[in-house]
Amino acid sequence: MAYTQGWQEVFALSGAPVSGEGRLKHSGGPWTGAAGTAESLRSSTNKSHGRLRPAHAGVAIGAAxxxxxxxxSEVLASWETRLAAVRGECAYLDGALGKVAKELGETxxxxxxxxxxxxxGGAGEDR
Incomplete structure (x- = not known):
């Protein structure tokens, strides 16, 4: 079967033979995996942030x-700010990477x- 120039370019870019069987795939998890990693880091950072202030609570009294x-106290405030920024960035990345995964999956x-x-040999037909 002869493919149009556009299809031949797609196959060439994917490293696929002109038969159409090749490596051009977006599904299979890399974007979803990256989103999951971002969510895991956000969750872990959230737990660490939750433990930070209580860990400092007795220091001020015992070391008055x-x-x-x-x-x-300055270090605590600095870490709270940094952890909040990491949590926010991870939440953003989780959503953005998840959206890419969905869009590429649909593609x-x-x-x-x-x-x-x-x-x-037809237009829009499923096999």
Whole structure:
């Protein structure tokens, strides 16, 4: 079967033979996996943030009068700010990567139907 120039370019870019069987795939998990990793990091950071303040609670009482208490308070505030930023970025990445996974997954379905239609010799037909 002869493919149009556009299909031949798609096959060439994917490293696939002109038969249409190749490596051009978006599904299978990389984007979903990356989104899951971002969510896992957000969740872990949230747990760490929850433990941070209680861990510092007794320091101010037990070390009253020492100059290190002020420094520890500054460090606590700095870490709370950083962890909040990490949580926010991870939440954003989870959503954005999940959206890409969904869009590329849907694209795979559309492309697969198009390829099947070409292989079947018809327009828009499923095999």
């Amino acid at each position: 009068g020492f100059s290190a208490v002020a420094a520890l 795979d379905v559309v492309v697969e139907k198009s390829v099947r239609a070409v292989n079947a």
